[in-house]
């Protein structure tokens with residue numbers, strides 16, 4: 539009888555060990571997921587190297603306009619920094635430009651590069667300023683963004699690498715693209731001032 543009990547207890551002990559092993563494996567798996575998630579949205583360490591400061595022509599793409607993280611922190615508002623340098627997203631219907639119909643050119647709020655024309659702006663109903671194309675093809679560049687368990691195409695300023703937003707394939711004609719951007723990454727320069 540005692541033997542049987544001992545056997546049973548032994549069996550239970552093994553089961554417990556098995557369970558705790560499974561538990562540890564699951565824990566490791568989740569830690570792995572968490573760390574890859576944090577890494578993927580982490581800041582680029584390479585950014586702290588100043589490549590070249592911008593020249594006077596605010597619209598050349600040949601010259602990269604890079605600042606160290608500390609410098610960006612000083613020149614941008616905390617919200618601008620969070621969105622453009624840490625790839626954040628502003629809350630919909632809160633930004634300055636989601637419902638703006640003024641004409642002009644939207645420039646990068648970080649470096650002043652011309653990015654989007656009000657002519658390509660449309661009402662997407664999303665609460666974010668939306669455009670069907672950039673002002674020039676090489677005004678922006680793209681990166682694959684796999685965060686938040688989605689595959690999205692990130693849109694960045696081609697000059698200073700500011701995170702602007704994402705581009706989707708459900709936009710209106712003529713391009714069918716929807717550039718869904720953050721207002722704080724942009725600054726509208728009204729038409730008359732461009733002349």
Ligand SMILES: [Zn+2]
Nearest residue numbers: 646649695698
């Ligand atoms: Zn820029």
